[in-house]
Amino acid sequence: MTTTFKFSRRTAIASLGALAAIGPGAVLAQGAATRPISVRLGYQKSSTLIAVLKVQGTLEKQLAPLNATLSWHEFTSGLPLLEALNLDNLDISADVADTVPVFAQAAGADLTFLAQEAPSPAAQAIVVREDSPIKTVADLKGKKIGFAKAAGVHYLLIAALDKAGLSFRDIEPAYLTPADGRAAFEKGAIDAWVVWDPFLSAAQRQSKVRVLADGAGIASYQRYYLARSKFAKARPDVLRVVYAELEKTGKWVKQNPKEAAALLSPVWGLDAATIEQANNRRSYAVRPVVAEGLGEQQRIADAFFSEKLLPRKINALDVALFKPGA
Template structure:
């Protein structure tokens, strides 16, 4: 991506902002923010429990509606279909699948890498000791999730390809059930499901993302909404950044707040939160460039329907 291309995009963004201002003046600006999240959307969960976003958005004449999803792919599918305005954090793999489906995405924020917050698990009594032993085995994971890319990267390092395993596309809840009853040989999953499986089911880590997948999580909006309500996105960005710092500085208090909401023991939540960076930062062109390798790796395994240009997205610029 050349500087001139980003300059053109910046100009288009400015035009979009002018259009948004015109919409504001005409009273056509969206008033209800349809916000999608998943169980691993920690910072959004804290904000919801504390009622912070409702309080901060009220002076802007905006209200919130909350929509829970099982994983990142259906969340961004809803964003693409204009059934959502804003998506809480999804793994870095998910946007490339949404782009392949033609989604018009605006990247609002990114969490710094958290490679140990996802892992390939086996049961405590499993004979498997290395990733190379997954050949011919049935492995469960959520399609397009960060876990999916971790599996690809781990298999490649072990000298295997995706075709060497038997994939089982499972939601986290279905994956846990299949894992415990032995219907799958390994399970690739992220926190807090990872910590729950370790503490409750004695799961053993075969490999985590260290040196394989950085596991950066992104917050996104539909480009239509980003152009219409940059004021709302600015508030959300600011509160995410503050909440990320609070969770890391107050691990026990944060775990106590989230535990009943997630239906998990506070110790599990604290362990899971300890693996996530929660360092919210603006998305830069360099960040998006890293997405290209993910997209190309999925395409090479014939798991992506077409090649995508990972940089062909809009970037929200918060006032920081």
Template sequence: MGAIGSFVAGAALAQGTAPRTVRLGYQKSSTLIAVLRLQGSLEQRLAPLGVKLSWHEFTSGLPLLEALNLDNIDLSADVADTVPVFAQAAGAQLTFVAQEAPSPTAQAILVRADSPLKSVADLKGKRVGFSKAAGVHYLLLAALEKAGLSFADIDPAYLTPADGRAAFERGSLDAWVVWDPFLSAAQKQAGARVLADGTGLASYQRYYLASTRFAQARPDVLGVLYAELEKAGRWVKGNPREAAALLAPFWGLDAAIIEQANARRSYAVRAVTPQNLSEQQKIADAFFAEKLLPRRLNALDVALYQPGA
């Protein structure tokens, strides 16, 4: 087991001036953060602490955690389980704040409706698009391994979700690996067909993180964020139509697409423990074996926030 540290809600602030402006990075697919932003509840809860919030959007998880590592943001909204592994390899000092329970069907390998490809084994020699270091990157590795292939057997194309969708629709890709809500949008708008999803391959757990520097300085902010995420997760699952209607103009998608996407995500926010980080080591080992990480990692060599302790 790794050198796991912990930060406890309500702990004394680190010496020096605690940050008063919190820089929060997120992706378009950061559902619960989008809900909190649209409802204004997170800012309302932080105001009594004398904290202002600034919002910073990123195209995918890897640049988001690169910004966290470079101290350009303080908090990261949810990123897929694969992303922190790459951040650790880059030397990032991460504190895991919260985890969303598995949502394996919320990411998938897609082909066009008229594609001759019928199985993952058919991807040999084909051009496959996906976002580097995203959860879909690991899903692809796991699916290829199960089909008796390696990463070297495909022609990879590292693309943002927007660029991937465009390349997929114009036929520049044989397959596209993507997550919700982009997955549901491609199915409903472009008639994309699922070749394989994460069932039995990749749990697809999403993590909320902080730089360890910020976690030590503002555990009170982490406590507020954790509580609001829990609340938002329950609201989205308990009010699917209302949530879809709220997010539709923000995402620029039909509410029906969003409702389908949200049905696949657990949005069950929970504390991060060594036990539910177990798949992280498997992910790290898979990327190292494919020479996609520069060194072998101990995936548990991170700090874990303990809400309410």
């Protein structure tokens, strides 16, 4: 059966008036929200809040009313994750260390900062074997040090060396994923290892290690969630849902440490006690990214450029910032 709708001139004018009052942006957003969409989300094994949401299936449920489905894509480190985001192979990135967006910016990536986790300086550290003759950061001169390139630990190492009167050129870098780094560390193939939680806690609990320095006073270690700018402009409704769930999940993890550790244990393949220790050192306080809070991003960028690790100097403020309450 076909139904024919007849509009009088008065009805048409009233309808146009209503649309004008709502505004064109709202009309477009409503239309976009009704179109089916598959949201591609990239994450790392250490992406705690995203891991919790994945296990619980929370994001899928919250995105369903927006006609949005979710696909999950795991990466071994943050730099290839953001490269995939920039190449339009992903729409949203789970948390990456504060250093990673700097490299993406230098490569000309058009990304939007979705959210930021408040500082967790103790959640990454430089470690040596317990019987190592290395006693201070200054003793790292000429030594081979393993760490993941462009990760937060990369900047921690640079900042720690600088504080000890050394430069990055005074050490021999070995760019290794956390898994490869631990294997090299335990075999004695590297003299020191710079790593973040939960890998740091696992090493502390399962191997004989000693912490030379963590980020206290030199590297605050803030983690960032990002999105492709094109996606952020097209589907702010999706980003609002993701932001809200991250914020809630961060509070839940801190308020329920044992439950969170038990939930993550089979996912990470680590015992709950190790995960609880790691989570105690992370803030998980999700908040909006504001221009005033990007000062350390500029210091990170300047440090990498000074060590000739970035191809060009960048302005850390030259980024798009998502406003969850807008």
